[in-house]
Amino acid sequence: KEWIEVSGGKTFDLPLEVRMEDFSYSVMLQPGANKVKTVFNSSFLYSLKKFYKKHVTKEEEKMEAPTKKVILDNINLVIEPSKSYLVLGPPQSGKTSLLRAISGHVKPSKRARQNKNQSIEGKILYNGKLLEEGGEEFFIENAVEYIDQLDRHAPRLTVEETFEFAYQCKAGGTLLREKHWLENEKQVEVVEK
Known part of the structure; x- marks a missing residue:
C-alpha cells in the first residue's frame, strides 16, 4: 500500500476512493439575503428612504419567513482513483458546494446537523470510512483539497x-x-x- 506521511507521523492510504451516498445539503435563507446589490439599493439615498419609511411614516416592512434553499439533493456518486472528472452546470447549481463537500468543507457531522440554518444528510466515505470515524490519523486535507x-x-x-x-x-x-x-x-x- 502507498501512503502519504505528513508532519506528526499522520498517514493516509492511497489510492483514494470517495463515495457519496444519499447526500443532501440545504440552507435557510433570510429574506433579502440573496438580493443583488445595485447602485440604487446600496446608495446612501436608499438607506435614507428606508429610514424615513420606518421612523417618520411608521410604515412597517413586511416580515417574510425564511425560505429553505436546497443546494444538493440526494446525491449518489463514486469518484474512483486515477480518473479525471469534470463538473459542469449553470450558475448556482451546486457545483462549488459539491466540491466543498467532497473535500471535507461541508461535513455531515453532529454539530452541523444541530445547526438550525443548514441541513446536511447522507454520508461521504473516503476509502470506506466516514470522516468522523477516522480519528486523529485521518486528515482528508492530505489527500483531497478544494x-x-x-x-x-x-x-x-x-x-x-x-x-x-x-x-x-x-x-x-x-x-x-x-x-x-x-x-x-x-x-x-x-x-x-
Missing part, C-alpha cells in the same frame, strides 16, 4: 510547488517542462546565430 477561484496556496507547499500546481490545474502541463523547452529553444537560437 482551492477556490482566489488561488490561495496550501501552506505545506513551497512557492515554486504552488505555482507548479496552479499551472498544472489551469494549463494541463508542467511549468518545469515548459521552462526546459524554452531553454532548449534559446540554446538552438544561439547555435544557429
Whole structure:
C-alpha cells in the first residue's frame, strides 16, 4: 500500500476512493439575503428612504419567513482513483458546494446537523470510512483539497510547488517542462546565430 506521511507521523492510504451516498445539503435563507446589490439599493439615498419609511411614516416592512434553499439533493456518486472528472452546470447549481463537500468543507457531522440554518444528510466515505470515524490519523486535507477561484496556496507547499500546481490545474502541463523547452529553444537560437 502507498501512503502519504505528513508532519506528526499522520498517514493516509492511497489510492483514494470517495463515495457519496444519499447526500443532501440545504440552507435557510433570510429574506433579502440573496438580493443583488445595485447602485440604487446600496446608495446612501436608499438607506435614507428606508429610514424615513420606518421612523417618520411608521410604515412597517413586511416580515417574510425564511425560505429553505436546497443546494444538493440526494446525491449518489463514486469518484474512483486515477480518473479525471469534470463538473459542469449553470450558475448556482451546486457545483462549488459539491466540491466543498467532497473535500471535507461541508461535513455531515453532529454539530452541523444541530445547526438550525443548514441541513446536511447522507454520508461521504473516503476509502470506506466516514470522516468522523477516522480519528486523529485521518486528515482528508492530505489527500483531497478544494482551492477556490482566489488561488490561495496550501501552506505545506513551497512557492515554486504552488505555482507548479496552479499551472498544472489551469494549463494541463508542467511549468518545469515548459521552462526546459524554452531553454532548449534559446540554446538552438544561439547555435544557429
